[in-house]
Amino acid sequence: MTRVLIVGAGPAGMRAAETLAEAGLHPVVVDEAARAGGQIYRRPPEGFTRPAEKLYGSEAAKARRLHALFDRLVAEGRVTHLPERSVLALSGGVAQVLGAVREEIAFDRLILATGATDRLAPVPGWESAGVYTLGAAQIALKAQGVALGRRIVLAGSGPLLTLLATQLRAAGAEVAAVLDTAPMRAQIAAGAAMARARPQTTLRGLRLRAALGRRYHAGVTLERIETADGPVAMHWRDARGRARRTACDMVGLGWHLRADTHLADLAGARFDWSEPFRQWLPRCDALGRAGDGFYVAGDGQRLLGADGAEEAGRAAAIACLQDLGLPHPAPAPVLRRLARMERFAHALARAFPWPAEAVRALPDATVVCRCENISAGLLRETLPLSGAEANRAKSLSRVGMGRCQGRYCQLAGAEIVAASAGRSVAEAGRLRAQPPARPAPIGAWLATGDPGAE
Structure with a gap:
């Protein structure tokens, strides 16, 4: 039987697993988290009592459906889920996987749904303790219900800046300021294209922004983070060039996202520089083919958000089924939805530019x-x-x-x-990836297991 390995159990990985399972294949899904969901739909530990509406906001129903779908596939024995494991290397159709022990998982087909990480621009003082990425702050909030500071400044640009501020405030945290380096004129200029592509998503974002009120500042210049055993204040200039100082004890930084392409590089993908997204992205066809028997889906391929990741996961699975000569869903509707989301993503990149x-x-x-x-x-x-x-x-x-x-x-x-x-x-040029993809203790290679291979 064909062995399909999916790396990542976020929206892309879960939809890819569903599509393959519906076609009669039995994929193995490896993920670093204890429970499937990815970053956007990250699940807290069992017994965590905070309701989904607080964790996921307007996306709560969607998160519940995806969680239930994947859990059902695993419970029915149609998908093998290997949580709390990191893929460290890929070579010769074998994934070196590290969890409690080292495992070698053989595969015939590989779907990488590795998602994205924070894209960071250095700010003087950002090396201090108490300065986190926006993603790290969101993980702490979703996984443990923890705000990483008492008086918080969030700075950078992109949708996560507004979303995290809203989520922290809903959890009771004090957000002193939300500092966006994107000029308001750029946001307005790209707004019409965003609204045409995804009107409801655009309206939802505007509502979240409006709820921040005077906490939100566009077109700022970040000067430095004042520190003394941790952040004391953020020094910045507003859109008119006036010097400002906002006291804080925690700073979160992030400029949208950077595709996590480390494993794609190790798997042999080729890369192209994307001027709109200001980063290197793997070269794939429309369905996510990046090589022979190798597919990339979700934010690890193109930064299209959670909905786009679901569609890209379906697309990669369809490509896999096509290449195996197996019955598969029609790709055309998926490709149409992906095209619309890509238009939105390009407008988003214009609205919230990287501060080169x-x-x-x-x-x-x-x-x-x-x-x-x-x-x-x-x-x-x-x-x-x-x-x-x-x-x-x-x-x-x-x-x-x-x-x-x-x-x-x-x-x-x-x-x-x-x-x-x-x-x-x-x-x-770009930095070449090297194994291991994650830090690994030498002792990990002394004990092996093989629960995912057949």
Whole structure:
């Protein structure tokens, strides 16, 4: 029997599993979380009493349906779910998986639904304790019902900025300010295209924004995070250039999302620079084919949000069934819905642009790579020897060599390298992924198991 491995149990992975199961296949789904749902529909531990409406807001009914669907497929024995496991490497049709023990899971077909991580732009002082990504703050809220500060400043750009502020306030946290680097004129200019593509989603976002009132500020310039054993205040300038200081004890940062493509790279995907999204994305056909027997779905392929991830999961499963010569749902309706969501995503990228110029102009003392404590100045100093090539700059400066393997510093580092050399980011290139995809203790390789392979 064909062995299909799905990595990720978020909206894309769950829909891919459903589509394959309905066609008579029995996929194996590996996921790092204890319960299926992904980041957007992350589930708290068993016995957690906070209602879904508080966790997921207007998406509560959708989250419940997806959770129930996947749980039913697993309970019926049509899908094997391997939670709390990380895929560390992929080679020769075998996934090296780490959980309580190391497992080797063989597969004939691979669907990567690895989602996305926060896209971060360094701010002077962001290396301090008490400065988190927006995604980390949301995980703490959803998984444990915890706000990571008493007086919170959220800064960056993109829909998650508004959503998280709303979720924290609903949980009773004090959000002192929501600082958006996207100019209001850019948001207004892209608003019509967003409304045409997804009117209800656009209206929902406007309502959430309106509820923030004077806490929300557009077109800001972030100057520095004042710290003393943690954040004390955020220093920033408003759209008119006036200096402001907002006292806080926690800062959350994030500029929309960055596709998590580490495993796609290890699996052999090719990549293209996406100017609209300002990042490298795997090269796939319309259904998500990235190679022979290899498919990418969800935010790990294109940043289309939770609804788009569901459709991309279906699309990848349809491509897999097509390639196996098995009956499959018609792809045309799925592709039409994906096209509409892609139009919305492109408008969203115009509304909330990546602050490239601010990153390129960072002071030399600003830490760019938090894992290795590498400053913008140190990175610039290596360029006469490394040239404007991302991997050579990494080898000499150590930017991207730490625990996150460049997930958080790669894009900012590339902007600095490109600006210093007078080149485009696309010309500077991207950092090559290396195994293991997650930090792994040496002792993990001493014990093996194989519960997912046949």
